[in-house]
Amino acid sequence: MRDPRTSIINQRLKPVHRIIAVSSGKGGVGKSLIATTLALTLAKKNCTVGLFDIDFTSPSTHIILGIKKLQPTEKKGIVPPTVHGVKYMSIVYYSKDQATPLRGADVSNALIELLSITKWSKLDFLILDMPPGIGDATLDLLRLIENIEFLIVTTPSKLAFETVRKLASLLKELKIPVLGIVENMKMNHSKTVQQQTRKLGLAYLGGIAYDSEIEKSIGNTNLLLNTSLAAEVQNITTKI
Amino acid sequence: MHEWALAEAILASANETAQKQHLKTVSEVQVKLGQLQQIDQDILQFAFTRLKKGKFKNAKLTIRTQKPRLQCNTCGNTWTLNTKNLDKDTAEAIHFIPEIAHAYIKCPKCKSPDFTILRGRGIWLQTIKGAR
Numbered sequence A: 001m002r003d004p005r006t007s008i009i010n011q012r013l014k015p016v017h018r019i020i021a022v023s024s025g026k027g028g029v030g031k032s033l034i035a036t037t038l039a040l041t042l043a044k045k046n047c048t049v050g051l052f053d054i055d056f057t058s059p060s061t062h063i064i065l066g067i068k069k070l071q072p073t074e075k076k077g078i079v080p081p082t083v084h085g086v087k088y089m090s091i092v093y094y095s096k097d098q099a100t101p102l103r104g105a106d107v108s109n110a111l112i113e114l115l116s117i118t119k120w121s122k123l124d125f126l127i128l129d130m131p132p133g134i135g136d137a138t139l140d141l142l143r144l145i146e147n148i149e150f151l152i153v154t155t156p157s158k159l160a161f162e163t164v165r166k167l168a169s170l171l172k173e174l175k176i177p178v179l180g181i182v183e184n185m186k187m188n189h190s191k192t193v194q195q196q197t198r199k200l201g202l203a204y205l206g207g208i209a210y211d212s213e214i215e216k217s218i219g220n221t222n223l224l225l226n227t228s229l230a231a232e233v234q235n236i237t238t239k240i
Numbered sequence B: 001m002h003e004w005a006l007a008e009a010i011l012a013s014a015n016e017t018a019q020k021q022h023l024k025t026v027s028e029v030q031v032k033l034g035q036l037q038q039i040d041q042d043i044l045q046f047a048f049t050r051l052k053k054g055k056f057k058n059a060k061l062t063i064r065t066q067k068p069r070l071q072c073n074t075c076g077n078t079w080t081l082n083t084k085n086l087d088k089d090t091a092e093a094i095h096f097i098p099e100i101a102h103a104y105i106k107c108p109k110c111k112s113p114d115f116t117i118l119r120g121r122g123i124w125l126q127t128i129k130g131a132r
Helices: A031-044 A061-065 A104-117 A136-144 A158-173 A192-199 A228-237 B003-020 B041-051 B088-096 B098-104
Strands: A016-023 A049-053 A086-089 A123-129 A148-154 A178-186 A204-209 B025-034 B060-066 B069-072 B078-080 B115-119 B123-131
Touching: A016 A031, A016 A136, A031 A049, A031 A061, A031 A086, A031 A123, A031 A148, A031 A228, A049 A061, A061 A086, A104 A136, A104 B003, A104 B098, A148 A158, A158 A178, A158 A192, A178 A192, A192 A204, A204 A228, B003 B025, B003 B041, B003 B123, B025 B041, B041 B060, B088 B098, B098 B115
Parallel strands: A016 A123, A016 A148, A049 A086, A049 A123, A148 A178, A178 A204, B025 B060
Antiparallel strands: B025 B123, B069 B078, B069 B115
């Protein structure tokens, strides 16, 4: 017996030119904000962009985008709606405001289901907002998607960077392309993460200063695109 | 209507199996269909018929259904879920992503949302028959 869904996934992703997984070793480093801002920024640059929230147990990109009452359409599969110029897919269309307590095998199954039935149009970029760590979702994407690239987010914290180091080493060992590391929530001018990133043989894509006002932009994409975070993400788009 | 997407997946997977088995023509594709997802069998059959081509031109799709059996990870209770008792929105959500059941369904005995879907979840390609 075999699961027929995995046979169709790369065909579903054929119209997508580049697939970038925004990932980290730990939670709370700003992956979702950076993934969402990256998608919005690329869309502003006239790229065709999709954003897929893969953090199934704790999805949050819909809150950043300020989405209310939106559903994908059904057309021989499910077609993600366009939000602020971005084709957007999330489990929240179906889970609504309910908690979704999923064990690892369930995360895998939900991910395979959505990858096999979601019909993306022609995209320059599909940005994946990943759950933290090297868990089922990461392993499934490595197994199932042929041309995935990773953009890794850390904070200046040694705790965050140590987990990032492990993720980066695993990806390197598996010969998966890593675009580089973004240092988020910088509190000073320390170059430690920059130096550590270079030691890993990876590109330091940029440092984003801690912004105590960023919370005000959650749910308002116009405000978000005017933050210092968005300015730095704009710089990062020129390096990927 | 995402039965079409699933029919495409069945044919893609069956084609890979046919290639491995060096089959020139396929006469039958057998799948096991879990009832948790409430797939419309008529639409699935229709989609399969419309999509099949090449070595699958004369293939029939045989569907065996399986009732959803769940087991609570907290108290160990096992039960068969009757999807006909679900409200429309919940049924539709589970139709697209069966794991959404964890957001809406609780163990009838202890009310825990932590359960395992033992069987009857989705589609499995069981076997294909054909000629070399």
